[in-house]
Amino acid sequence: METEKREAPAGEADREKTPEERAQEQARFKQLAYERRRQRREQKRAEEEAAAREQKSRTLAGDERYMREAICLAEKAAAIGEVPIGCVIVKDGQIVGRGYNRRNAEKSVLGHAEIAAIRMASEKLSDWRLSGCTIYVTLEPCQMCAGACVQARIDRAVIGAMNPKAGCAGSILNLFDEKRFNHQIDTTCGVLGEECAALLRNFFLRLRTEKTD
Numbered sequence: 001m002e003t004e005k006r007e008a009p010a011g012e013a014d015r016e017k018t019p020e021e022r023a024q025e026q027a028r029f030k031q032l033a034y035e036r037r038r039q040r041r042e043q044k045r046a047e048e049e050a051a052a053r054e055q056k057s058r059t060l061a062g063d064e065r066y067m068r069e070a071i072c073l074a075e076k077a078a079a080i081g082e083v084p085i086g087c088v089i090v091k092d093g094q095i096v097g098r099g100y101n102r103r104n105a106e107k108s109v110l111g112h113a114e115i116a117a118i119r120m121a122s123e124k125l126s127d128w129r130l131s132g133c134t135i136y137v138t139l140e141p142c143q144m145c146a147g148a149c150v151q152a153r154i155d156r157a158v159i160g161a162m163n164p165k166a167g168c169a170g171s172i173l174n175l176f177d178e179k180r181f182n183h184q185i186d187t188t189c190g191v192l193g194e195e196c197a198a199l200l201r202n203f204f205l206r207l208r209t210e211k212t213d
């Protein structure tokens with residue numbers, strides 16, 4: 001638009017504008033203002049999208065970091081011949097609970113990884129309520145553990161592999177998102193899911209080969 005003005009013949013600006021020219025000029029200004037608003041809107045949207053992507057990748061990086069801790073604990077279980085399931089509980093960026101499956105060692109169904117981690121976190125925080133905590137577990141929790149998480153008012157659950165045969169965070173039931181309970185748990189599934197599943201697959205494969213040997 002400015003180029004147009006500069007290219008206008010000398011004296012053009014001094015001449016009284018006709019109503020038609022004034023209308024055209026107003027239309028041009030309106031168009032310009034509209035373009036500027038549109039650009040600002042687009043820029044704002046791009047910035048918001050970039051911030052959301054950044055937040056998501058930060059969260060994912062954090063989730064993967066803690067899931068790796070849970071995987072280390074699952075490997076401890078495997079080392080003593082237990083089904084490899086590991087769990088950590090995190091509050092304010094600190095691990096406050098750790099657990100791994102010890103069902104055979106303890107000869108108790110209460111020996112699940114999550115129960116051990118919940119017990120440890122409750123002791124550490126001196127509270128049965130684990131508000132503000134996130135639980136990271138390599139395998140989708142069973143009904144007992146999912147129930148304990150809800151009872152403990154855990155805020156968020158991050159799950160590695162799903163368990164179609166016994167999982168109660170979406171597979172068979174979803175105790176984490178049952179509106180009839182007084183507490184729901186924000187859930188993220190599939191974090192390092194393939195690694196968590198491979199841990200279990202390899203464990204059972206080894207068991208079978210040991211049996212046939």
Ligand SMILES: [Zn+2]
Nearest residue numbers: 112142144145
């Ligand atoms: Zn369990």
